[in-house]
Amino acid sequence: MGVKPQRLRKGDTIGIIAPASPPNQENLQRSFLFLEELGLKVKLGKHLYDQYGYLAGEDKDRLADLHKMFMDREVKAVICAGGGYGTGRIASQIDYSLIKNNPKIFWGYSDITFLHTAIRQQSDLVTFHGPMLASDIGKVDVDPLSKEYFKQLFEPTSIQYTNELSPLEALIGGKASGEITGGNLSLIASTIGTRFEIETKDKLLLIEDINEEPRAIDRMLNQLYMAGKLTEAAGIIIGDFNNCVPERELSLQLDEVISHYMKLANKPALKGFKFGHCSPHISIPLGVQAELDTEKGQLIIDSGIKE
Structure with a gap:
């Protein structure tokens, strides 16, 4: 089991960073009000x-913000403003011993999946797969349930x-238990062949994605299978696969693709979870023990913070 970070308390300071693409500024500002409602203070990276093409600043600067937030003893949690693309570019430059020696809450999803996997496997820290500030929480129509699950911190x-x-x-029946790992399928697939290659042995693998045609989902699941x-x-x-629909007439449907690979894997598999690019977006810890029961239709997950 991974190292669980300390819980939050009212009055604590939260560090906000953008390790991937530039966040929507209006949504980001609105999200700060939510954090204030929780009794938290914010410290901005x-x-x-910054903006550097499709990145929220140059690699060295996004990396610096990440390092500084983990070094800052005043900061009790590091929350990602948004996803997009870019975390894989800084993964090999991160000082994982710094994170291991300064364990604290780290929260995000989508492109942040690469960091979840890298941090978990390199520093043993439990991290949180949950809705981000600009991408989700700061939207005018955010679902209250997405906010509710911040209370687990x-x-x-x-x-x-x-x-x-x-x-x-249930796609494949049965019971299974183990640590939860994974997140966005595209990012999981991109770890294969690197030193951050996802470890799934005896674990519960979470997958979700957005805006990928069934043939792309097929390609990535085939890569994971092989x-x-x-x-x-x-x-x-199996989390949410938002807008993963065919753009061509001749295509398999998403359900057909996922079912095919679940049958090949032949491991207990349950779909329909609101994890991912969806509303509501239920947040969960990664790196903790969980139990999956397809007969009862449930997933029980241990707390992600210290008792």
Whole structure:
């Protein structure tokens, strides 16, 4: 089991960084109000508002913001403003010993998946897969449930995801337990062949994605299958695949593609979870123990912070 960070308390300071693409500024400003409602103070990364093409500043500057937030003893959590693209570019330059020696809450999803995997495997820190400030929380129409799950950072709480949250469907029956790993499928696939290659052996693998045609999902799942990542997993958690629809007349449907690879993997697999680019977006810790039960239609996840 990974190292769990300390819980948050009212009055704590949160560090905000943009390690990938430039965040929507209006949404970002609105999200600060939510953090203030939680009783938190915000400290902004020096390069939070930088723009360098499709990146939120040059690699060295985004890296510097990440390092500074983990070094800053006043900062109790590091929250990502948004995703997009870019975290894989800085992964090999991160000082993981710095993170290991200064464990604190790290929160984000989508492109941040690369950092979740790298940080977890290089420093043993439990991180959080959850909605980001500019991408989700600061939107005018944000679902209250997306905000609700931030409370797990203040009080150790086991997350019990059942059909009451969203309809769940078993693709392969059975029970499985293990640490949760994964996140965005595109980013998981991009780790293969690198020193940050995702480790799935005896773990529960979470997958989700957005705006990818079924043939692209097929390609990435096939890569994971051939690399042994699906068959090594204890079970598979299928999150939201937002707008993953065919753009051509001749195509398999998304459900056909996912079902094909779940049958090949032949591990307990449950789909329908509101994890990913969806609303509401339920946040969960990565690197903690969880139990998947397809018969009961539930996923029980240990708390991600220290008791």
